[in-house]
Amino acid sequence: MLKEVSKNIYYLPHDETTDRPTLGYIRGKEFSVMIDSGNSKRHVDLFYNGLKERGLEPPKFVIITHWHWDHTFGIASLNSKVIANKLTNRQLKKIESWKWTDKDMKERLESGEEIEFCDKYIRLEYKDLNEIKVKTADIIFDKSLTLDLGNLHCEILLVGGPHSKDSTIVWIPEEKVLFSGDADCEGCYSGEENYNKYELARYLNILRETEFETYIHGHCEPMSKTKLINELEEELKSL
Template sequence: MAKEFASKADLGEKVISFVELGKGCYGYTAEGDPNSGVIIGDDYVMVIEAQATPRMAKDVIAKIRSVTDKPIKYLVLTHYHAVRVLGASEYGVDEIIMSQKTNEMVEERGAQDWQSEFERFPRLFRGHESIPGLTHPTMIFEDKLTVDLGNKKVEIMHVGEGHTRGDSIVWVPDEKVMFAGDLVEYGATPYCGDAQLKNWPLTLQKLSDFKPKALVPGRGEALKNEVECQEAIQMTSEYVTMLYQEALLSVTRGETLKQCYDALMKNMTPRFGEWVIFEHCMPFNVTRAFDEASGISHPRIWTDERDVAMWNELNS
């Protein structure tokens, strides 16, 4: 390989935070690593995002047990990526919840995504040998599902495409707390390798219209007021909009993928280059943006072999 994946050098441990954002609503964040969420009702606990391995899920469970002994009954997976779902077995929940489109993506490309993500970012798969296999849902919904945790109504919704075509959000209306998955990032680069880039800003506008008072993004610190929530939504929208528009211009000019990548790195680094995992994400993001701008609406499946070939082409 001409140049190792940027993530291969990311070996440092992250500081975990477990922050209450509203009554019974918590954000589990890790300095730019994948976040999880927790909602505690009078009867049951719901977890949002499983983490990448059962071993890593144990730490989420330990944080939950520091504040409640109520049973963890529900696990919501906002999309299909391996770093979000493969730790599911550790929770022992009654129900694993996904949108219909997310379930379709697990079936279509879950195995390839697991291998691809593990090779790209091995630090995020600590204890990978404990993963029993792909995570499949026990409960599937199309547009909206409402769950009562005991005097705590939770709404799980697929409001539009963005980070993937199956993204869900979790909304606690009484507290106005949102768990946005990777539809929203804060100070972290959105991963767009499987994105629907033209639709993503439209979906983000729908999230903005909820006017959340607190929000757990896919990566980055938990947001504790409405101003921070809107800032994170807007920053994510600005990134994905610029990525797609710049790629569309490149395709219109008849440029190669490598020329497109070089141009976007030059133009986007001054504005977004300090965000977490910027160098790691950009080759995947530009490749997907170039594909979508070229008329490939359904993202091509990433494999270990495709990852390496793309990385070598763009970083030679």
């Protein structure tokens, strides 16, 4: 179930059925790391089964790429320590107090706090809304953080960009791999619905300057840097 990028990098592919994003795994000599917590306990279990099949150790840390539900609602089902930037954590703190009844969810749609797309998929993932538990992170950083896994490093960087102000990327220089969450996508919440040209251009510059070969996206198959840059340049031209 887990796909192999290299002997130290694996991922559980995204699944559109209930909008489950890609979950990443970085195998270190000292400890291992997971990228994003998934959208539910079922999603986390699937990832752990994938680790077991390959004889991989459970991750010591989980790095969150941004606050959106599909990347964070698995946090409550994890034993690992969770790392997030302070913008992500601030948002998680807010959502922690939300109630998950049909009525509360409808009210949030009306107020614009939630969007139709997420409401639909949350209801598809959670037949029983009472199962939803939102938890904040354990380790909070400001702009960047480096993890030394012994044989390789995770460079965690808050980049913002067109999708969400708190978008964080994880770069593994030794493997030339970059996990991006949804950082290059257009925004979806109120006030950020359109593709922000300025933010996309700024994010493109960060990508150009970062040395990687494989880009692992939250909702697409991995792609090469060349293909990614070409596609985003086309997108930028069309805006």
